[in-house]
Amino acid sequence: MSFLERLHHCTISDLTGFRPWSIGKAQIGWLRDDVADTLRRYPSVFAVGDDAVVLQSHLADFDHRTAAVGEVVRALAELGIVQGWRNESFAVVADYGQPPLLRLERAAVPVFGVRAYGVHMNGYVRDGERIKLWVGQRAPDRQIEPGKLDNLVAGGVPFGLDPMTNLVKECAEEAGIEEAMARRAIPVGAMSYRMLHQGFLRQDTLFLYDLELPADFLPTNIDGEIASFRLMELEEVAAILSDSEAFKFNVAPVVIDFLVRHGYFKPDQPGYADLAIGLSAFQTPR
Amino acid sequence: MSFLERLHHCTISDLTGFRPWSIGKAQIGWLRDDVADTLRRYPSVFAVGDDAVVLQSHLADFDHRTAAVGEVVRALAELGIVQGWRNESFAVVADYGQPPLLRLERAAVPVFGVRAYGVHMNGYVRDGERIKLWVGQRAPDRQIEPGKLDNLVAGGVPFGLDPMTNLVKECAEEAGIEEAMARRAIPVGAMSYRMLHQGFLRQDTLFLYDLELPADFLPTNIDGEIASFRLMELEEVAAILSDSEAFKFNVAPVVIDFLVRHGYFKPDQPGYADLAIGLSAFQTPR
Numbered sequence: 001m002s003f004l005e006r007l008h009h010c011t012i013s014d015l016t017g018f019r020p021w022s023i024g025k026a027q028i029g030w031l032r033d034d035v036a037d038t039l040r041r042y043p044s045v046f047a048v049g050d051d052a053v054v055l056q057s058h059l060a061d062f063d064h065r066t067a068a069v070g071e072v073v074r075a076l077a078e079l080g081i082v083q084g085w086r087n088e089s090f091a092v093v094a095d096y097g098q099p100p101l102l103r104l105e106r107a108a109v110p111v112f113g114v115r116a117y118g119v120h121m122n123g124y125v126r127d128g129e130r131i132k133l134w135v136g137q138r139a140p141d142r143q144i145e146p147g148k149l150d151n152l153v154a155g156g157v158p159f160g161l162d163p164m165t166n167l168v169k170e171c172a173e174e175a176g177i178e179e180a181m182a183r184r185a186i187p188v189g190a191m192s193y194r195m196l197h198q199g200f201l202r203q204d205t206l207f208l209y210d211l212e213l214p215a216d217f218l219p220t221n222i223d224g225e226i227a228s229f230r231l232m233e234l235e236e237v238a239a240i241l242s243d244s245e246a247f248k249f250n251v252a253p254v255v256i257d258f259l260v261r262h263g264y265f266k267p268d269q270p271g272y273a274d275l276a277i278g279l280s281a282f283q284t285p286r
Numbered sequence: 287m288s289f290l291e292r293l294h295h296c297t298i299s300d301l302t303g304f305r306p307w308s309i310g311k312a313q314i315g316w317l318r319d320d321v322a323d324t325l326r327r328y329p330s331v332f333a334v335g336d337d338a339v340v341l342q343s344h345l346a347d348f349d350h351r352t353a354a355v356g357e358v359v360r361a362l363a364e365l366g367i368v369q370g371w372r373n374e375s376f377a378v379v380a381d382y383g384q385p386p387l388l389r390l391e392r393a394a395v396p397v398f399g400v401r402a403y404g405v406h407m408n409g410y411v412r413d414g415e416r417i418k419l420w421v422g423q424r425a426p427d428r429q430i431e432p433g434k435l436d437n438l439v440a441g442g443v444p445f446g447l448d449p450m451t452n453l454v455k456e457c458a459e460e461a462g463i464e465e466a467m468a469r470r471a472i473p474v475g476a477m478s479y480r481m482l483h484q485g486f487l488r489q490d491t492l493f494l495y496d497l498e499l500p501a502d503f504l505p506t507n508i509d510g511e512i513a514s515f516r517l518m519e520l521e522e523v524a525a526i527l528s529d530s531e532a533f534k535f536n537v538a539p540v541v542i543d544f545l546v547r548h549g550y551f552k553p554d555q556p557g558y559a560d561l562a563i564g565l566s567a568f569q570t571p572r
Contacts, residue, residue: 096556096558096559097554097555097556097557097558098556119553129470162553162554163553163554164552164553164554184415186548186549187551187552187553187558188546188547188548188549189546189547189562190553190558190559190562190563191563192559192563205559205563207553207558207559260474260475261474261475261547262472262474263472263473263474265473266450266473267405267448267449267450267473267476267493268383268448268449268450269383270382270383270384271383272382272383272473272476272493273382273476273478273491273493276475276476277476277477277478277491
């Protein structure tokens with residue numbers, strides 16, 4: 001798979017089989033048709049039409065919405081539709097930075113096709129003019145993409161945390177990076193995609209960070225999510241990206257973006273602009 | 287104008303009034319209808335249809351295409367359609383990195399709506415954790431956007447030069463940067479846009495570079511294209527971008543991209559992801 005194909009791998013354009021669902025005028029997510037039809041069982045919470053689903057308007061504030069949708073989510077878990085309960089909740093927002101409309105169990109986020117937010121941090125070391133990238137390997141017991149290669153630090157932004165506070169927390173848990181160092185991470189952009197994942201429509205926005213680490217830094221995983229770390233030459237990173245699917249599906253574009261921003265690719269290489277711009281083209285409207 | 291509007295300012299989506307033109311199967315550019323109709327006068331060179339224009343297929347190699355189109359361009363200059371002869375030529379390619387199909391006088395590039403390639407370099411200085419950006423002001427006699435603010439170094443890629451060789455040349459001419467320093471510039475991405483400019487369809491791909499300069503570096507313009515330079519705090523750069531149209535139309539997105547990549551904007555600022563992704567969304571397919 002070429003670098004460009006690797007990017008387009010994260011994109012879905014045909015939404016046949018999914019129905020949008022809204023809270024008031026704000027479109028919040030996408031429901032697979034069979035899930036939408038299951039929601040007909042909860043008419044006091046959802047008004048289910050053949051083309052669209054709307055949250056009942058009497059659920060007019062955060063607490064009522066959270067309670068009512070929460071009951072439906074627990075019922076969907078008993079039906080086996082919501083799987084892998086995380087006991088962790090995400091904020092559902094019309095747009096990032098807007099007040100949350102409700103709080104949703106993380107395991108239900110893909111089922112409701114709700115946009116989730118994450119932080120991904122490239123940890124790197126300079127060696128003269130050269131750069132090396134810290135790459136983690138996900139633990140074999142991870143629910144999503146076990147054993148795949150990952151950024152040094154990454155995680156979903158849970159309810160109530162801003163991206164930098166979440167990054168500081170994940171830096172400590174995933175790589176043993178102390179707060180003072182974590183706060184030196186530089187926000188370098190964002191990435192947004194919409195894709196099919198395990199049969200549901202997954203919509204994510206990732207906030208991207210770079211952190212330059214001292215040459216003698218050694219990451220230590222605390223939370224058991226990463227099995228091992230390795231400091232890789234960019235040539236090795238690029239070879240793995242182009243020859244295998246070893247990187248987690250959404251980490252591949254984050255790392256390609258890192259390679260582009262740090263000059264690993266050169267403009268006179270065929271396809272350079274397509275790749276640098278492809279990073280964009282693969283992104284979906286939010 | 288918001289940062290996001292500044293980006294979309296560089297985009298055209300409605301191509302009514304323009305006709306595509308091709309060489310063989312490769313679509314090369316867009317001709318305004320009146321220009322296309324004028325080309326009916328040169329039936330040995332162009333086959334002009336109501337919806338599309340094709341270069342006559344007997345013009346089967348680089349030399350013949352360059353000579354025949356060159357004659358038409360000179361005739362269009364006499365008609366006043368091609369203005370501001372530059373005596374500098376650009377390569378016309380189906381795709382960057384492909385062998386050139388012909389060589390075209392630079393002044394004719396917008397008239398034929400042909401994709402042009404440029405290099406833009408952000409020259410910056412670190413002051414502890416802070417970054418300052420060198421900004422040039424274009425000379426008052428420039429044909430395009432006189433007096434506007436510009437990158438430290440920028441220029442079109444002329445026929446026969448690769449982007450880095452052209453950057454080294456422009457670094458010397460526009461800012462007095464010596465070759466050894468210029469070659470330390472890091473390619474950080476590309477930008478592509480299609481817009482109306484002076485009545486024609488302008489399609490550009492810019493190769494973007496960052497160069498970190500020593501604190502005591504002072505740029506010196508040699509070629510008269512830049513009237514003055516100033517080292518600006520990023521806060522001042524951002525204020526100018528959001529409050530005025532002082533930056534050249536295509537430099538504004540290059541500088542916004544610089545601000546995003548270097549962490550000037552923070553993910554918890556409202557609209558962060560829209561801006562970082564908007565940089566992409568404003569880009570057009572090549």
